[in-house]
Amino acid sequence: MATLLTETDVRVKDGLTRLSTEQLHELKERGFVTVRAIAPPADVAIMDAVLRDLLARGVGFKEGARRDLVDPEDSLGANSLTELVRPQNYAAVLRRSAYFESAYAIARQVLGDDAEFAFDHAILKPAFHGAETPWHQDEAYQAERDSERDQIAFWMPTTLATVENGCMRYIPGSHKLGVLPHQPLGGDARVHALQCIGNFDADSAVYCPLQPGDAVIHAGRTLHSAAPNMTADVRLAYILVFAGPSRRPAAPRDHSWLKRPNETAARRRKLWLWRGGAVIELARRVARNRYYHPAFYVGRLRRLLARQSRT
């Protein structure tokens, strides 16, 4: 059982807060960039313990937040590629980490002052048999037809991430290809994970092994995946996603692969919402908003005033 430390313990403010010009260029041109020590070791140790504890206790299963990404049955015992969506809902200590502060500062640098925290998730590849994460672009998971947003994800392992245990791998420049066609993994609409079925050269993949507390940042359209875990230790990553303001796409988007009413975790979630979870969900949204950076509110106010003056 992990020990939850107090807020004072985790407010270690010596994380990284800006990318260099070279790193920004790399992110823009290749679609991903690695950064060293985005979070201090004490912070990483706490996040690792907190996430392992949440995952070991099966937290979030009934509400569809805990799921197996590749198992169609997706029972609580499924143990192929385990994800917990929005772990901050269950451990606010994650929100107060130096990692979060650093990532948010970098997200504002990359996406502009209007950048918003979109969501967090943790992904665990079990020892010996953790499944491959299929090739995909994160933007393929965005359902909106008439709006799109630039996004970046920070993928930070709290364990070692190696070629053997499933570190991230990327197709350089693939973020310039637009959103390619996807399908649920293996064409099974019960599975949550999407798989890119467009044309790309998997042999050009670049692997990004990392130390705990390092991170790789990727754009919403960068093709990525992670190999299976063949080692005796788990591989655990904590991921933060930030998004810029929404805009109208050049043409309405049709991510038809997201129409899958039989997705197992989504069905659990629907049931939970109907049975009163909607109230909890609303309370969580209100609580989340109070954390936004002042620049977020200034941006909102500016846009509101601009709209008023146009009418």
Ligand SMILES: O=C(O)CCC(=O)C(=O)O
């Ligand atoms: O952790 C993994 O295996 C995959 C992570 C991923 O695909 C993502 O963060 O978008």
